[in-house]
Amino acid sequence: MGNPSNKRSFIDENGFYVSTPLGNSMFPFIRGGEDLAVIFPLKEKPKKFDVMLYERQDGEHVLHRIVKTAAEGYLVRGDNCYFEEFVTEEQIIGYLGKLFRNGNTKKDVLESGGYRTAVRLWVLAYPLRRCVYAIWKRMTRRVFSLHRKVKTLWEKRK
Amino acid sequence: MRIVEGFVVCSVGGKTVAVASGELSKRFNGMITLNGTGEFLFEKxxxxxxxxxxxxxxxxxxxxxxxxxxxDVQSFLSGLDEAGLLIR
Structure with missing residues (x-):
């Protein structure tokens, strides 16, 4: 009972691990604090679009998606992130095998064809999303900078 | 006395677990493995x-x-109590 401190050994012993992922790095495909993620140990080599639970060098556990496979490991990225990480097979604890939403533990969201298609489109559209994100960031930076300038001028006038 | 709200019970590979979701997952990000009687008591x-x-x-x-x-009840409840999951 309680928080299994070592997910890897729990998975090895029981063949699965279930938890509610925290954070929004995988939004919209995994909703932090809401969805239930079932992690299974790797049985075969993971493929592009698979979601992996892995351990960072600092011990943090992360659930992100493979966006590219290489001979030495995998390039992973959160669906709501704009940076990649390189992960070796030794770092991988398991893969996301089932995903339950809205407390419905009878329906595995990953089984839905629409979900799988949306994931592929989302990953393939990354260059476009990144471009839009960069423009948006630049625009908001300019707006904030302009706002600061106007505020300073206004205060000087007073 | 009752269990805190926010647990979802699910079965995976023939095993039953209760997993914290929503607000509860922020303070208890783990799961409780339940056997037959455990599941029965948990639901009660x-x-x-x-x-x-x-x-x-x-x-x-x-x-x-x-x-x-x-x-059995005492042992089950003490585990939940230690994890701060019981409202008395």
């Missing part, structure tokens, strides 16, 4: 109950003797 604890009532339910459902039922 979703509503206000007492230790004695739970033991009586166990006797009625599983036909175990009262002493063993009380011990």
């Amino acid at each position: 604890l979703r509503e206000d109950t007492t230790e004695e009532a739970l033991a009586a339910e166990l006797v009625r459902e599983y036909g175990v003797d009262g002493e063993r039922a009380s011990k």
